[in-house]
Every structure is written in structure tokens, then in C-alpha cells.
Amino acid sequence: MLGLMQEQPLLISGLIDFAARHHHDGQIVSRRVEGDIHRTTYAAAARRAKQVARALDRLELQFSDRVATLAWNGYRHFELYFGIAGSGRVMHTINPRLAPDQIAWIANHAEDQVLCFDMTFLPIVKAVWPQCKTVRQWIALCDADKLPADSGIRNLRSYEEWIGSESGDYTWPTFDERSAAALCYTSGTTGNPKGALYSHRSTILHAYGAALPDGIGMSASDAILPVVPMFHVNAWGIPYSAAMTGAKLVFPGAALDGASVYELMEKERVTLSAGVPTVWLALLNHMREKNLKLSTMKRTVIGGSACPPAMIKAFRDDHGVTVLHAWGMTEMSPLGTVCHLKNKQLELPADQQLAVMTKQGRAVFGVEMRIVDPAGKELPWDGQTSGDLHVKGPWIIASYFKGEGGDPLVDGWFPTGDVATIDPDGFLQITDRTKDVIKSGGEWISSIDVENIAMAHPAVAMAACIGVPHPKWDERPLLVVIRKPNAQVTRDELLAFYAGKVAKWQVPDDVVFVDAIPLGATGKVQKIKLREQFKSHVMASPT
């Protein structure tokens, strides 16, 4: 027997309609590529999203046709999120940090019909447009009078001119909630990128999960600055959850340096932010140098890579900001876990709380987790035993777009490629990527543990630990370090810093100081490149 409730599909259009009706003057503030600050509201964004829908109708785009974006976080990108998916097309966000050839490959693979880009990315578009066979309309996200006359790009229009002549009077179509809504390709460190094809249902359920108090936690009393990009994994779903809750949105555009982010946080009274550790490093350094404090910020979500405990402590002790360590991935919409203390942990001393907060946190309802050994046997949640992390749930992929890579699931679970422990309270700790684990003498060394210790040293700005081939031990850890400006620390001092913090055999064999560490398109350290670079490194103190 079925229940007797109203059958209403979960659709992305419902989010923007809700925001326009219940938070019509809810603010959307954007630092534009043009450099100025732009202000609009949910009601205006909803109207313009409908203009986008009409403009796509006029181009005769069919249901599920893909429309791509190469854009920063801003109001136009936000409008596209809802206009494209709301009208039944698929919002395909492309990461502009990928190499132009990869971008062209992705656009062709996705069969994008329209591609909208911020002017910052004009050089990329100039380079790739002839290769993008399926794109029949290019849209520059600018006013009509800013459109370059001599770009050479065929079928190029400005966004404002494109939607400007369309009416904002439009009724969103209703369809199966399992329909495709958004497409995002993995960064693809090995092989070609693969697409995660989100549905309306998965997006709405994820938006609920992300907005929960123990998720990212969003409400109409928040002002949220997503540093995490809308061009990758939907800015952790923040655009959707913000519309769901009516939170004020503050978009930083292209200016992600410490000074710009700080200025926007203070001027717009931001309460909540989200981003990868590298961005926060820049912000913390800027504030330290200029002796600045955050006055309205309460929480920041840090994910994408493991957040060093020293960063959590700096935000807490220097700025009264709670770092919410989080973990997820493209294939998970992306949210998996967020680190919030439980009731029973609220009375713990600060250092014990910090120990909890350095973990990636607990699953949001909608995400099931397990850790397994190489034979697929489930491992205990004891906080000690590490294994391959598998996940399952309604906002996790079943397969990749066009079936690339075959069936990724193992007994219905998605193998994340992460190695993790889970403690009895359900707190996940990523100890490594499967491929980054350092195998030394039959034992595993967590590269993240080694890095976190280095990051706690006052002279270290950034650290990456990789395994280097070793004749006897298989691999041994090498620490690659960027020193802070004007800071001094020697190899021996840094290695001595490990004493008592890890077992002796887990201490790196050597340290190399560098000026830069290669980062991938999503801001993660490219260990594959580091391993290549240092594969013949001779350790100064061979074991």
C-alpha cells in the first residue's frame, strides 16, 4: 500500500522558486571579473534564470542537452545553475584550471551545445573553440559592449545581450526527479577525466544534507562566501543549499588572494565560508602579516585535502572561527563527512577537542561508509585499523557518464580510492589516497600524518610527503617543504621535530626544500608529479 502524500518531484527549479518567493530580497553579492562589486537578489536571479531557460528554448536545446560553463563564482554563474538545470538541460561545469586540450576533450565528450565563459577565460576559449565540434553557441559572461569584436570565435554572443531580450515570465517544466541535472568531470590524474552525472533528486537530497546543522549548516541568518569553486563539484552544493535556506551569498569571483577574501568577508559580514586548505593558508598568512582579525566569521569548512591541525588551531585561537573539517569527492556530489563534535564531546578539554576536529568527521545522513581490507572484508571502526573506504547513498554515483571505466561499484559500494580509519563514534580519518600510501618494509606510512606534523612547524608553509623507491624497504618517505617567507629551518631541525610524534621508522629519510609544489586543477598536491620528480632522489640519511 502506498502512502497518500502529494507526489511532487524533487526538482532544482523548486529551489530558486522557493528562494525568490520566501527570500525575494535575499542578497547575492559578487566581486566581478570586471573588478567591481555587484549586488542582486534571489528574486532577480530567479527572473534571469528564467530568461536563461527561454534563451535555451530559443536555441532549440532539447531535454538533457548539455550546457557548459567555464566561470568563477558569481551571480551569472548562479543564474546559469538554475536556468540550465531548471529547464531540463544539464549544467556542465568545466574546470578552467585543466589544460586546454583536456577542456576540449571534455566538451567533446559531453557533447556540449552551448559554452558560457567568464572573460578571464577568453584565451582558453580562443585556443579550444575550433576543436569543440558540438558547441554551436559561445556565450561570454559580460555586457554587450564588453564583447571582444575580434576574437575570431564563431557564434559568440554576450550573456547580457543573449538573455536580455528574453522574458522572465516562464513556468519551469516538471519531469522525473531522477533526470540528469548537472555534470562534473573528475580531475583525472590518471587516464581521461570521467563525468559524474548528478540528478535533480540527488542534488536536492544533497542540498538538504549539506544544509543540516551537522553538515555545512546553512540558514537564512548566514552570509556564505564559497571560495570552493562553482566550476568544480558545484561548490560543494552551496549554491543549492543557499537557495534552499535563503542564506546571503557572497561570491569572490577570481580574486582568491588573502587580501581580497579578507576584505569581502569583513565588508559583507560573512559568517560561513568553505574552501581548500591552500586558500586558507593564504588568508591566514595575510591576516598574520597585517595583524588583522575576522570579526563576523563563525565557521569555515575545509576540505578537498586534509586540513593540517595547525590551521584548525590558528583559526580557533586567533580568530574564534571553528574549522569544520570535511571530506567528499566529485563522485559524491560531493559531501561525505563533516567534523562536528558530539554532545558527549562538548565538555572535553580544548586539546582533546582539537584531536577530534582534525579528523574528517562524521557522515551526513544519506552517506553510508565502510572500510575494507584488500579481500573486501569489512574492518572494525576502532580508529586504528585503516582500510579502503567505500561509500553508498542516493547522492553517490552508480556509474560514470557514457559508462566510461565500466561498473565502478563493488557489491553496490563505491570505492573512493581513499584509505581511512573510522573511530567508534563514526569519525572518519583519511590516512591517505590508496595510491599515495608509502609502503615501507611491509608497513604502511600515512603521508598525511607526516605532512601534518611538518605543517605544525612554525617555519613550514607547505609540506608534501611522498614515497621514494628503496632497494630494501620498497619505499621510504621523503618530505618536500616550502618554507615560510624569511623563515629558517634546516633538514635536521625538521627531522628532529618528529621525535616522539611518530614511530622512528615513520620519520622521513630526508627533506628537500623547494619554492613551489605542483598543484592540480582542484588545488590538490600533484603527488604523481612529485614522485616523478624525486624518483631518483638519494636520501641524505639512508636507512
Place this chain on the structure above:
Amino acid sequence: MLGLMQEQPLLISGLIDFAARHHHDGQIVSRRVEGDIHRTTYAAAARRAKQVARALDRLELQFSDRVATLAWNGYRHFELYFGIAGSGRVMHTINPRLAPDQIAWIANHAEDQVLCFDMTFLPIVKAVWPQCKTVRQWIALCDADKLPADSGIRNLRSYEEWIGSESGDYTWPTFDERSAAALCYTSGTTGNPKGALYSHRSTILHAYGAALPDGIGMSASDAILPVVPMFHVNAWGIPYSAAMTGAKLVFPGAALDGASVYELMEKERVTLSAGVPTVWLALLNHMREKNLKLSTMKRTVIGGSACPPAMIKAFRDDHGVTVLHAWGMTEMSPLGTVCHLKNKQLELPADQQLAVMTKQGRAVFGVEMRIVDPAGKELPWDGQTSGDLHVKGPWIIASYFKGEGGDPLVDGWFPTGDVATIDPDGFLQITDRTKDVIKSGGEWISSIDVENIAMAHPAVAMAACIGVPHPKWDERPLLVVIRKPNAQVTRDELLAFYAGKVAKWQVPDDVVFVDAIPLGATGKVQKIKLREQFKSHVMASPT
């Protein structure tokens, strides 16, 4: 084209599995009918819920068969919520405050197969069991040795003996998420009660909505004491949202007097509660008399009836507790709106914030609202114009159980029977029940407005305003008042208290002081009875 996400139905069993796995030692504290305090955990509750499922299997109950409860808020009731629905049966909560004949009528209408009851309700069961034709197993929620030997009830077993012999090793079945999960009858002030049949899908979506920061707001750092009963509208969904988030649960059992509730709040360090105004009146009076303060409570949700502004102020000023005014109904699972300030209202002076907080609040995403005039035309959201309130959404009913009352929807909207205004910020204010509005000389008088003013008078414990037939004006307002113990106030003093607060023609024509005001099974004033009682009342100052 469909998205490529995992197809996983939203099932209630998923909630208790999640709680057991991620919050295994999460506390469930109950004041038992036996009088003592009982402590258990989510893991133990999940195991016992599975024992319930097995016990139902053994009785050969089929998919969607109804299992009824007549029970207070407690751990056994909680286990039944999940064991019954999780195994594919329908959890039918019956309100023990209904008249025995109504209870029997409901049990027969629902065709309940099993009925579980707290020992408090043994007299009711003794009175009704011969009339309940479909019930083939009666379960007393007690230990085997507490089972009354001479009750005369056929097929009576104790809960502990019933589930005690079953294994907790059980795999929840998987089925269509739209399947019926729970059944709750409206209080039925007119005609026979009608059943709202919730689905698994509606329950999970509602649980997400209720747990949102701008919903009830629940997390693993909370300790929640639901005063609102599990025997009616699922205790506002708190049992589900608590399992979803891992919040500590504190169940008050039958002891809802001020002293008992206060004691439990303090001892169990409760942070969040929920209930109807009458309960909070008792608590506030108790604390005032004994000069007590709440030390851990942060928020309390008040709904079921309009919360007088004086109560919001007392909680805020005397105890630092934020009252979250809320509105919903049986047909809405029940949550519709909760009152949380928006970002732009955070800087308002306290009295202006109070004016906002006295409204019933903003819709949670998942609930659409409109107000219409008698012709069905939509009315503006200006905070002034009042109209019939209609709602729509995935956790709102499409029809009643067995089609009773025909198709209740109007153009796809459910008419709530409430009269309301909605302001430009989306804040709903219920001005009356359609049937309680006082029609005076072609104008409407809000009985709630008149009551709220009376409730702000220091000598008034409770007030109800009804329309009394009038030859010239059609109806005129009469105020029915219970004075606080030992407080004095005269009719004229109370009427003078209205000066400057409402228009002169909205001031009641008369006041009657009474010792009691009739309350219905869900704690609401039975105005239908009051109107009957005072229909021939002669006003002391006829207009």
C-alpha cells in the same frame, strides 16, 4: 536522460541503522510510566526494533498491515516507530486523549492487527478491546512480571516477553519509498477523525526539513526533550530527525507537569524542546513559583496553538531561551513553518525582533504556501491581507486514508482551514482558524489577537476568545479567562487593558472568569464547546 546516481529508496529503516552505526552510544533517556529513569542507546534501540520486526513476522503480519500504539514518549514507543515501519508495516499512533468510543472507531477504521499500549492506558483498553474487531494481539508495554493477570483482555502479552525471545539479527526489507509508513488520525472536532497516511519518502524528507537550522534544528550536539507527544503527528517528526542526526533523546513519559519537565531538563542537560503552549505555561509557572532557572536549554519550539508573545518574552528574558514559534498540522507530517530571524533582522532592537518572533515563521523548503480569497484568487504577501491558507509539498497529504472526505485538494493545494497573513519576508501569521474567526459587522476579528493581549496581562493564566451571536453585528467577541492563582483582575480592568492595542470595535464586549477551559485531545482549546456553552451569554456592555 536520467542521472547516474545510486538508486536508493528513502526508508525509515535507514534512519535507525544510521543512528546505530554512527551514534551507537547516543543516549535515549526515558522517564518510564513505572516512575524510574531508564537509559538506553541507539544501538540497543535498533536491535530491539529488529526484535519487534521479527515478532511481527512471527504474527504473520503482511506488508502495510497496521500496528497501533497508545503510548507516551518513551524508548519502547521509539523502538516500535522503527520496528513497525522499518519492516514494512504501518505505524498507527492513536491519541489516548480521545474518547474510548473514538479510539475503538479509529482502530476499526484502520483495521489495526496489533495494538501496543502503556499501562497508563489499561483502563481504556479494558473498555474498548471487545469493540476492536481486527486486533488479534494486544501488547502491554511492560515487563512480563508486570502484566495484569486478570485484565480479561484476550490475547494479551507483555512487550518484553513478546520481543524477548526474538533475535535482533534482522535485515530490513527494501521496497518502494512511497509505501505507507505511518498513520495518524486528525483530532476530528467535526465529524469522524480522518487518517493521514505518511509514506517513507515523506517521512525522510520531513526529517531532513525538520532537522535544518531554520527548521527545528537538530544535531548530535543537542539533547532533545520532546514534550509534544509521539502519539500524535509523530512528535513533530523529532524521533526521525533525532535518529537522522544522532541527537540525545530525553523522553518525559507521562509526567508533563512543570516540576517533572524542569527536573528532566536540568538533569539531562537538555538543549532543545518542543511542545504546545499549555505545557510551557505550566513549566514557566513552576519556575516562577520556585525561582528556578533553565541552565542548558537554548531553544524551545512552540506550536499546536499560537504562542502568546508574553511567553516568548518570558523564556527569552528570564531564561535566555529562544522560543521558535512553529506551525503545522497532522496533514503536513506536521511541519510547515518555524520562526527564525533572517540575516537582515539580526541587528534589530529586541522589541522589533519580538514582533517577528510572534509570527509562526517561514516555510521550510518542501512546503509551498499561498493565501487566497473566498473566490480562490491569490492574495498578496503584505503582512496585512489575510486569507485562507493553502499548502503544497511532498510531505503534505493528497487525500485521507480510505478516501474519507473525498478529494481535499483545491487545484493541487491542501486548504489548511487556517486564516493567515504572510509578510513580504515570507513570515506566516495565523490570525485564526477559519471556523473561529469572529465576524462582526462585516469585519473579521482575529480571536488569536484578542487572546494574545489578554495573555500579556500579569493576572491572566489562560484566555480564549469566541464569537457570540449578536442580533445587529452578527457576532461579538467574548473573552473567557482563567486567572492566575491568587491574582486579581476585574472585567473592567481587563477590557481597559485593550485601550490603544486594538481598534475599539475589536475589544471584547464582555469577560467571563472560569476555573477551566476545555482542551481537546491535542491540547488545543475546544472553541466549539465554548461557543456552545456561551451561545446565550448576555453581554454586560452590549454594543
